[in-house]
Amino acid sequence: MxxxxxxxxxxxxxxxxxxxxxxxxxxxxxxxxxxxxxxxxxxxxxxxxxxxxxxxxxxxxxxxxxxxxxxxxxxxxxxxxxxxxxxxxxxxxxxxxxxxxxxxxxxxxxxxxxxxxxxxxxxxxxxxxxxxxxxxxxxxxxxxxxxxxxxxxxxxxxxxxxxxxxxxxxxxxxxxxxxxxxxxxxxxxxxxxxxKQGKGFINMGWKQIASATEGRKMSSDMTNVDKPAHADINMSSISPGSLLFSREVRGSQLDHxxxxxxxxxxxxxxxxxxxAAISQAGEDCQNYFKDWLQNVSECPSSSAL
The missing domain is CATH 3.40.1210.10 (Survival protein SurE-like phosphatase/nucleotidase)
Known part of the structure; x- marks a missing residue:
């Protein structure tokens, strides 16, 4: 023990x-x-x-x-x-x-x-x-x-x-x-x-479908599988007349x-x-918005124009 x-x-x-x-x-x-x-x-x-x-x-x-x-x-x-x-x-x-x-x-x-x-x-x-x-x-x-x-x-x-x-x-x-x-x-x-964490990104789009039975589930490896998406959702929560959409993978953007x-x-x-928990914006962004924000504070508000 x-x-x-x-x-x-x-x-x-x-x-x-x-x-x-x-x-x-x-x-x-x-x-x-x-x-x-x-x-x-x-x-x-x-x-x-x-x-x-x-x-x-x-x-x-x-x-x-x-x-x-x-x-x-x-x-x-x-x-x-x-x-x-x-x-x-x-x-x-x-x-x-x-x-x-x-x-x-x-x-x-x-x-x-x-x-x-x-x-x-x-x-x-x-x-x-x-x-x-x-x-x-x-x-x-x-x-x-x-x-x-x-x-x-x-x-x-x-x-x-x-x-x-x-x-x-x-x-x-x-x-x-x-x-x-x-x-x-x-x-x-x-x-x-x-x-280092790159900037690669999986492009995911949407496809309009006529019924939930047409949708395909997105698997944990970010690919579409043949299992119907509706198997995991409560169909009663979909109100009549709703537009239905299903996610689909459309390729990827690679970081070289x-x-x-x-x-x-x-x-x-x-x-x-x-x-880390959050990533800091780049130094160029910090410098840009430092001057930008100063200019905003010196401008009259739109309601006064």
Missing amino acids: AEESNRSTIMITNDDGIDAPGLRALVNSLVATNLYNIQVCAPDSEKSAVSHSITWLHPIAAKNVHIDGTTAYAVSGTPADCTSLGLSKLLFPTVADLVVSGINMGNNCGYHIVYSGTVAGAREAFFYDIPSISISYDWVKEKSNLHDFTLAAQACVPIISALLVDIKNQRYPQKCFLNIDVPCNVANHKGYKLT DDNNDHKSLQEGYITVTPL
């Missing part, structure tokens, strides 16, 4: 849901080390692309579930809800030393980070001054398979272990959290590479900076990108 109390504690969350293969592979890989206390606090269903939304207007439910080697709860809220509830000491007796969110099905690079529930799970821990990591695997249809999640987890265990050593020795920098992306061909990855996350990921590296 004393040995267990001296172990570091890791809390795991995600946005694909508590039954997702990425989360289970991560849990199994960490449990197999027999080095850590593992807590799991994850959404009870898929919550992909919910960004950093939180539940505010109604209560959420948490149900104890069995996952070997862990204490685990399935929560009816968002990834950010799961992290904050898991760190509240209302579910677990101790606050985790490290929060790991993932492993997501699909990469989280560039501007896509803003939409990501996986990244939000780690960012929420950052708000509470708890070290955290988000992990995503670059799932590619017809190339990837479920065993790749295990390989991705195993490839990230050294990073997790090294971070916990730094946390224990109080060397971990408190001004950032880490976003990790694992390449599709994880079995032959080129190693770890420190990168040599050191950005997406380009390095496609080259086969496991990308490690430090992030």
